[in-house]
Amino acid sequence: MSTSLSLILAAAAMIGCGVYLILERSLTRVLVGLVMLGNGVNLLFLISSGPAGRAPIVGGGDGAMSDPLPQALVLTAIVISLATTAFILAMAYRSWQLTGGDNVQDDVEDAAIRRLALTDQASDSFDLSRQGDADDDLDVPEEEGRPA
Amino acid sequence: MNALVPLPVILPLLGAGLTLMLSRRPGLQRAVSTTVLAVVVVVAAILVYQADQHGPQVIAIGAWQESLGISLVADRLSAVMLLVSAIVTLAVLVYSIGQGMTGDEHETPVTIYHPTFLVLSAGVSNAFLAGDLFNLFVSFEILLFASYVLLTLGGTGARIRAGTIYVVVNVLSSSLFLISLAAVYAATGSLNLAQLAGRLDDLPGSVALLLQLLLLTTFAIKAAVFPLSFWLPDSYPTAPAPVTAVFAGLLTKVGVYAIIRTQTLLFPDSPLTDLLLWAALLTLVVGILGAVAQTEMKRMLSFTLVSHIGYMVFGIALGTMAGYSGAIFYVVHHITIQTALFLVLGLIERQAGSTSLIKLGGLARYAPLLAVLYFVPAMNLAGIPPMSGFLGKVALTEGGLQVGTPLAYTVVAAGMVTSLLTLYAVAKAWNLAFWRTPGQAHEMAQELSDPTGWPGSREVVQHRGHVHVGANTFGARDLDEARSILDEDDDSHQDFHQRIEAGTVPSRLPRTMVGATAALIAFSLALTVAAGPVFDYTGRAARDILDRGIYVSSVLGEGSR
Numbered sequence: 001m002s003t004s005l006s007l008i009l010a011a012a013a014m015i016g017c018g019v020y021l022i023l024e025r026s027l028t029r030v031l032v033g034l035v036m037l038g039n040g041v042n043l044l045f046l047i048s049s050g051p052a053g054r055a056p057i058v059g060g061g062d063g064a065m066s067d068p069l070p071q072a073l074v075l076t077a078i079v080i081s082l083a084t085t086a087f088i089l090a091m092a093y094r095s096w097q098l099t100g101g102d103n104v105q106d107d108v109e110d111a112a113i114r115r116l117a118l119t120d121q122a123s124d125s126f127d128l129s130r131q132g133d134a135d136d137d138l139d140v141p142e143e144e145g146r147p148a
Numbered sequence: 149m150n151a152l153v154p155l156p157v158i159l160p161l162l163g164a165g166l167t168l169m170l171s172r173r174p175g176l177q178r179a180v181s182t183t184v185l186a187v188v189v190v191v192a193a194i195l196v197y198q199a200d201q202h203g204p205q206v207i208a209i210g211a212w213q214e215s216l217g218i219s220l221v222a223d224r225l226s227a228v229m230l231l232v233s234a235i236v237t238l239a240v241l242v243y244s245i246g247q248g249m250t251g252d253e254h255e256t257p258v259t260i261y262h263p264t265f266l267v268l269s270a271g272v273s274n275a276f277l278a279g280d281l282f283n284l285f286v287s288f289e290i291l292l293f294a295s296y297v298l299l300t301l302g303g304t305g306a307r308i309r310a311g312t313i314y315v316v317v318n319v320l321s322s323s324l325f326l327i328s329l330a331a332v333y334a335a336t337g338s339l340n341l342a343q344l345a346g347r348l349d350d351l352p353g354s355v356a357l358l359l360q361l362l363l364l365t366t367f368a369i370k371a372a373v374f375p376l377s378f379w380l381p382d383s384y385p386t387a388p389a390p391v392t393a394v395f396a397g398l399l400t401k402v403g404v405y406a407i408i409r410t411q412t413l414l415f416p417d418s419p420l421t422d423l424l425l426w427a428a429l430l431t432l433v434v435g436i437l438g439a440v441a442q443t444e445m446k447r448m449l450s451f452t453l454v455s456h457i458g459y460m461v462f463g464i465a466l467g468t469m470a471g472y473s474g475a476i477f478y479v480v481h482h483i484t485i486q487t488a489l490f491l492v493l494g495l496i497e498r499q500a501g502s503t504s505l506i507k508l509g510g511l512a513r514y515a516p517l518l519a520v521l522y523f524v525p526a527m528n529l530a531g532i533p534p535m536s537g538f539l540g541k542v543a544l545t546e547g548g549l550q551v552g553t554p555l556a557y558t559v560v561a562a563g564m565v566t567s568l569l570t571l572y573a574v575a576k577a578w579n580l581a582f583w584r585t586p587g588q589a590h591e592m593a594q595e596l597s598d599p600t601g602w603p604g605s606r607e608v609v610q611h612r613g614h615v616h617v618g619a620n621t622f623g624a625r626d627l628d629e630a631r632s633i634l635d636e637d638d639d640s641h642q643d644f645h646q647r648i649e650a651g652t653v654p655s656r657l658p659r660t661m662v663g664a665t666a667a668l669i670a671f672s673l674a675l676t677v678a679a680g681p682v683f684d685y686t687g688r689a690a691r692d693i694l695d696r697g698i699y700v701s702s703v704l705g706e707g708s709r
Contacts, residue, residue, distance in 0.1 A: 022316070022320065027312060030316055034316070034319050034320070034323070037320075037323050038323060038326075041323050041326045041327055041330065044326075044327060044330035044331075045326075045329075045330045045333070047330070047334065048330045048331075048333045048334030067337075069333075070330075070333060073282055073329070073333075076282075076286065077326055080286075080289050080322075083293065084315075084319050087293075087296055087315065088315060088316075088319075091300065091308060091311060091312060091315065094300075094303045094308050095308050095309075095312065098303075098305045098308060099305070104312050104313065104316070105309045105312075112623055112625055115623075115625075
C-alpha cells in the first residue's frame with residue numbers, strides 16, 4: 001500500500017506539537033495541545049484508508065473504491081473530541097473562577113515530597129538557595145478580575 | 149442471535165434519558181434508575197447462565213452481516229464481568245439514594261447524578277460486550293465522560309484540581325487508543341476482534357508486537373498498572389464516596405478486562421510474559437508502599453487498589469489456564485471488596501465527619517456495626533483465610549508456581565509481601581480509627597500540632613521533616629492537619645473527640661446506606677462460600693478464552709475457524 005508522505009509528516013508534526021503543548025502548565029495550552037494531537041490522530045486514520053482519489057462507494061463499479069470506514073471512525077472521533085474540548089474549557093473556566101488561573105496544580109503527593117525535601121536539613125544534596133520551582137504555583141495572575 | 153445481549157447497554161441509556169426528563173421528580177428518578185439497574189442484574193444473570201450452558205451469546209446489531217456490522221458478544225468472561233459490575237452498580241446506587249445522592253447537596257447539583265450514573269453503567273456494560281475494537285473505544289469514551297462529570301460534581305476546588313489531571317490523562321490515553329486503532333486498521337483492514345484474531349497472525353512479528361504494545365500501554369493506563377498508575381491515587385479520593393466506590397470497583401477492572409481480551413484473542417502467541425511479570429511485580433510493591441505511607445483512609449485504599457491490580461496482571465502475565473482462571477476470580481473478588489470498602493469509608497465520613505486517621509478514634513465503641521462492616525472486607529482485602537481474597541491469592545500463587553520461572557517465583561513472593569503489607573495498612577487504620585479512644589486521638593493531635601513542645605514524651609520523635617509517634621509516622625501534611633484541629637476559631641476541622649463534645653455526631657446512620665454496604669459485604673462472603681462453583685466457572689471461562697476458536701466461530705459463524 002502506497003501512502004502519502006505529506007500526510008504522515010503533517011500527522012507527525014501535529015502530534016509532536018500537541019505533545020509539547022500538553023507538557024505546559026496552563027490548562028488552556030494543554031487543551032490546544034489535545035486538539036492538535038486529536039487532529040493529528042485523525043490524519044493517521046486518513047492514511048490508513050489508502051490513497052486518495054478513488055471513487056466513493058456508491059452503487060456498483062469495477063474500479064477500486066475508497067474505503068468509507070475510516071472516515072466514519074474519524075467522524076466519531078471528531079464528535080468525541082468536540083465534547084472533550086467543551087468539557088475541558090468548562091473546567092479551565094471553573095479553575096479560573098476558583099483560583100484566578102488555570103494552571104494545573106501539583107499532585108498532592110509530589111507537593112508533600114517537595115515539602116519534605118525543603119525541610120530536610122540532613123540532606124546536603126538539596127540546595128536551599130535554589131527553590132525556584134517551589135514558586136511556580138504562585139506565578140498566577142492576581143485575583144482582580146475574579147467575579148464575586 | 150440473542151436479543152438479551154444488548155439490554156445491559158440499552159436499558160441504562162434509555163433510563164438515563166428518562167431520568168434526565170424527570171429531573172424535577174426526584175422520587176420517580178430514583179425509582180427509574182433503581183428499576184433499570186435491577187433489571188440489568190437479572191439480564192446479566194441470565195446471560196451468565198446462557199453463556200455457560202450454550203456458549204458465547206452473540207448479536208449482530210442491525211442484523212448486518214457478521215463481518216460488516218457491530219457485534220456484541222457475551223462469552224463466559226464477559227458475562228461474569230457484566231453480572232458483578234451490575235450488582236456493584238446497583239448496590240452503590242441504593243447507597244447513594246440513602247445518602248441523599250452524594251452527601252453534599254449544598255455543592256452538588258443532584259439532578260444530573262442519576263442520568264450520569266446510568267450512562268456510566270451503560271459504558272461499562274458496553275465495554276464488556278464489545279465485539280470490535282472501535283466499539284470498545286466508544287464504550288471507554290462513554291464511561292469516561294460519565295466519570296469526568298461524576299468526578300467533578302459540584303466543581304469544588306479539590307475536585308477541579310483532581311479532575312484536571314484525571315481528564316487530561318484519560319484524553320491522552322484515548323488518543324493513544326485511537327493511534328493504535330488506526331495502526332491496526334492500516335495493518336489488517338478490520339477492527340472486528342474475531343476477524344483480527346485470524347488476520348493478526350499473518351502479520352510480520354515486529355508489526356504485531358508494535359500493535360500489541362500500543363494496545364497494552366493504552367489499557368495499562370486505564371487499569372492503573374505501574375508505571376502508568378500515577379494518576380489514580382491523586383484523583384479518586386476527592387470525589388463523593390459512592391462515586392469513588394464505583395470508580396474503584398469498576399473502571400480499572402474494565403482496563404484489566406480489555407487486557408485479558410486482547411492478550412488472549414489477538415496475541416496468544418506473544419504473551420510478553422516477562423514484561424507483564426515485571427509490571428505486576430512493580431505494581432504490587434510500589435502500590436502497597438504508597439498505601440502504607442498514607443494517613444488518610446481514602447488515599448490509603450486508592451493505593452491498595454493500584455497495588456492489587458498487580459495480582460490480576462500477574463495472572464494475565466502467566467498466560468496459563470490457572471493464571472487466567474485466578475485472574476478472573478480475583479477481578480470478581482476485587483470489584484466487590486474494593487467497592488464495599490469505599491462505601492464503608494463513606495459511612496465513616498458520615499459518622500465521624502472525616503476519614504483522616506488523625507481525626508478518628510473510638511469508632512469501634514461508638515459505632516460497633518460500622519466496625520464490623522469495616523473489619524470484614526478489610527481482612528478479606530488483606531487475604532485472611534478462609535475469605536475470597538485468600539482463595540484468589542492461593543489460585544494465583546499456584547498458577548505462578550506451576551510456571552516456575554525465577555521471575556514468577558519472585559512475583560509470588562512479592563504477592564505474599566503485598567498481602568502482609570495490606571494487612572499492616574488496614575490494621576493500622578483499624579488501630580487508629582476504631583480501637584483507641586477519641587480522647588487518645590485528640591491527645592495525639594495535640595502532640596503532633598507541636599512536636600517540639602513535648603520533650604518529656606518518649607513516644608514523640610521528630611526526625612527529618614516527619615514525626616514518629618509510637619510506631620506511626622506522620623508527615624508535614626499531617627502536622628498541618630493536627631494544627632487545624634486545635635485551631636479554636638475554625639470549626640470546619642474538628643476531630644471525632646471534638647464532635648462528640650459538641651454533640652454533632654449523628655446518632656444513627658441511614659438504613660439504606662448501611663443496608664447496601666452490608667449487602668455487598670454479604671455478596672463478597674457468598675463468593676467465599678461458593679468459591680468452588682465460582683472457580684469451576686472461572687476455569688471454564690479461562691479455557692474458553694485460551695481456545696479462541698470458540699469466540700471466533702460463534703461471532704463469524706462455523707467454518708471460519
